[in-house]
Amino acid sequence: EDQVTQSPEALRLQEGESSSLNCSYTVSGLRGLFWYRQDPGKGPEFLFTLYSAGEEKEKERLKATLTKKESFLHITAPKPEDSATYLCAVQGGGAQKLVFGQGTRLTINP
């Protein structure tokens, strides 16, 4: 069964303090690993899809990387508006569904 574990559960940073969020996964035949951002009371907002080990993608202060067992979401010099829950999900095998982790709740203090 496909499984995703995210760590830490919660992370508090000062504005400008860079850090990384971890997503460990087990999946039968990875078709894609997805990162989403979710703000309170809203739906997940798509950030990145990674397809194979070694792939990297960047968007503003965020950079996602992928290995065969885990993905990292690096956040560089974060701002308070980066505060949100970040969700990782995998799509494996012949399934179309996404299997999500529990998320990391990120708080950036000004």
Place this chain on the structure above:
Amino acid sequence: NAGVMQNPRHLVRRRGQEARLRCSPMKGHSHVYWYRQLPEEGLKFMVYLQKENIIDESGMPKERFSAEFPKEGPSILRIQQVVRGDSAAYFCASSPTTQGGKDGYTFGSGTRLTVV
């Protein structure tokens, strides 16, 4: 492009009533997915539909829950005889292909169901 539209945003039902949640996918998207987010839990897959077909319902509870995506109109998630444990946020996502397309799967803002 209005994105994925879900309504209602909030729904309150008494135990034993029926809840109907609607989802209109993005224009050009023919694949619809429903997920449930229980309080303090992650998103869990429920069902995947294409027009007039249920493709994967492996995440749907066996009783009281049903879903459809008719030829015309929105996708409907129906919960009969609701119980307190059904209280959750229900999210719909859509995509143009089974791979999610270059922009991933687009989620709606959700329907928050409260059973009293």
